[in-house]
Amino acid sequence: MAGYLIGVDIGTQGTKAALFDTALGERAAAFEPSRLISPEPGTVWQEPDDLYRSCANAIRSLMEQSGVRPSDVLAVGLDGQMAGIMGVDENGEATTCYDSWLDMRCGKYMDLMREKAGKRIIRVSGGPVTYIHGPKILWWKNERPEAYQRTAYFVLPHAYVVGKMTGLRGDEIYFDYTHLHFSTFGDNEKKAWSGELLDLFDVDRAKMARIVSPFTIVGGTTREFAALSGLAEGIPVAAGCGDTAAGTFGSGMFEPGKLLDCAGTASVLCSVVDAYVPDTAHETMTMMRSPIDGLWLPLAYINGGGMCVRWFRDTLAGTPCAGYDELQAEAERIPAGSEGVLFIPHFSGRVLPNNPYLKGGFLGLDFRHTRGHLYRAVLEAVAYEYRYYLSVLHELYPQVGFGRLSVIGGGAKSPLFNQIKADVLGVSVETFQTGETALIGSAVIAGCGAGVLDDYRGPIQSVMRKKAAYAADLRNTERYRVFADAYLAAMEHLTGFYQEHMYRKAAD
Numbered sequence: 001m002a003g004y005l006i007g008v009d010i011g012t013q014g015t016k017a018a019l020f021d022t023a024l025g026e027r028a029a030a031f032e033p034s035r036l037i038s039p040e041p042g043t044v045w046q047e048p049d050d051l052y053r054s055c056a057n058a059i060r061s062l063m064e065q066s067g068v069r070p071s072d073v074l075a076v077g078l079d080g081q082m083a084g085i086m087g088v089d090e091n092g093e094a095t096t097c098y099d100s101w102l103d104m105r106c107g108k109y110m111d112l113m114r115e116k117a118g119k120r121i122i123r124v125s126g127g128p129v130t131y132i133h134g135p136k137i138l139w140w141k142n143e144r145p146e147a148y149q150r151t152a153y154f155v156l157p158h159a160y161v162v163g164k165m166t167g168l169r170g171d172e173i174y175f176d177y178t179h180l181h182f183s184t185f186g187d188n189e190k191k192a193w194s195g196e197l198l199d200l201f202d203v204d205r206a207k208m209a210r211i212v213s214p215f216t217i218v219g220g221t222t223r224e225f226a227a228l229s230g231l232a233e234g235i236p237v238a239a240g241c242g243d244t245a246a247g248t249f250g251s252g253m254f255e256p257g258k259l260l261d262c263a264g265t266a267s268v269l270c271s272v273v274d275a276y277v278p279d280t281a282h283e284t285m286t287m288m289r290s291p292i293d294g295l296w297l298p299l300a301y302i303n304g305g306g307m308c309v310r311w312f313r314d315t316l317a318g319t320p321c322a323g324y325d326e327l328q329a330e331a332e333r334i335p336a337g338s339e340g341v342l343f344i345p346h347f348s349g350r351v352l353p354n355n356p357y358l359k360g361g362f363l364g365l366d367f368r369h370t371r372g373h374l375y376r377a378v379l380e381a382v383a384y385e386y387r388y389y390l391s392v393l394h395e396l397y398p399q400v401g402f403g404r405l406s407v408i409g410g411g412a413k414s415p416l417f418n419q420i421k422a423d424v425l426g427v428s429v430e431t432f433q434t435g436e437t438a439l440i441g442s443a444v445i446a447g448c449g450a451g452v453l454d455d456y457r458g459p460i461q462s463v464m465r466k467k468a469a470y471a472a473d474l475r476n477t478e479r480y481r482v483f484a485d486a487y488l489a490a491m492e493h494l495t496g497f498y499q500e501h502m503y504r505k506a507a508d
Helices: 048-066 109-123 135-145 146-148 157-165 178-182 195-200 221-231 241-249 305-316 324-334 371-396 415-425 436-447 457-463 473-507
Strands: 002-010 014-021 024-035 075-078 086-088 152-155 173-175 210-212 217-218 236-238 258-262 267-271 285-290 298-304 342-344 360-364 404-408 428-432 466-470
Touching: 002 048, 002 157, 002 436, 014 048, 014 436, 024 048, 024 285, 048 075, 048 221, 075 157, 075 241, 075 436, 086 146, 086 157, 109 135, 109 173, 109 178, 109 195, 135 146, 135 178, 152 157, 157 173, 157 217, 157 221, 157 236, 173 178, 173 305, 178 210, 236 436, 241 258, 241 267, 241 285, 241 298, 241 436, 258 428, 267 371, 298 305, 298 371, 305 324, 305 371, 324 371, 324 415, 342 371, 342 404, 371 415, 371 473, 404 415, 415 428, 415 466, 415 473, 436 457
Parallel strands: 002 075, 075 236, 173 210, 258 404, 404 428
Antiparallel strands: 002 014, 014 024, 086 152, 217 236, 258 267, 267 298, 285 298, 342 360, 428 466
């Protein structure tokens, strides 16, 4: 069918949008920066109307750039930030701000949930309790009871925007199943809300929105949104999914055993499996559902892994700062293991497994070490963390061979970073020429949901053009084993140090 599809990604730093033809050729792209409100450390939110307006503005930019007739747009798909939550009333209007995944005000409720039902939450919902939906809902219930009472449903930011785009009432609003691992109240395996967990924490079942597939067409664009965005009225809009789920889907993660490195602001290692095996032993891998029902995407991540690389360039690379190419050239001259330098990338604590006491740091420095040593150590630390994640995956899925890693995101541009990951993990690594895979994923989800596309595999695989491949140097793999083990030991020892000497002192 001739026409166009739109994908929209509501990210932390801004809203991205792209217009594709039905062969997934990109015709236009747009970006609207976010307004993050952070009046004090640990408090971060966004205004719901900002999210809605950013999507309308980004789509209007696509239409103006491309000159495409509004009637030729066949479907729209959205994805968004996954770990934050917000409330809406019976009319679908916001009752709270968007409580960002970066907001830490819910910390005491996170601790409460862990103490009361930590392993049970992992078994049922698929992931450990961090700064995610459940603790945030409890924070609203106990710290902002008036807003909690006004809230008819708790929803994701992209679902709120879709509701505004299509005029959904509160009882038509939804929660797509790719977010259930972050809910702490969902029965992930059954795609249902857990009465057991909701009752345990005294959360009103009626405030939990209906659970749907990302491919569900939930409505058509309203006249009001058409006027704001430049679209026609009545264009089908899909329920959509989380940004990481959309990115993995748009990267062709369809076959069990594949590994994906989302090398962006966070460093995410993800895989594909066809069985639900929650990680109750290590509390590391979280079981995200794929948009494709029946597939699972167990993942773990360094919160700010990519930010560490940028921090090094901006802070320690001189004035004016050296570029990434110069830093890479210096690091390439350094042997595997950075001659004993270790870097800890957990500037805000370790997320998975959760350890809030860790901080970032360099270890093992002496006078022979150079900027190249330090930069290489930053890259190696991400790979060491991934090595631990991969060891947990092998334990959870002993019959699955995880032998090939695809890399997307800004980090994929670094040949050295890719080679380090291949060597540390002992797997082959490949990169692609594909652009924003979340936008591709959301557009294809909308196209399939609206019946514009008959299949998702063919279109996505057709645009996944391989760019480069990296084979593991098994000699380096063996050398790295010692340093990767030392990295884990260092975090264990540092945790005790911080608990005993830093956090206790601060509390006193």
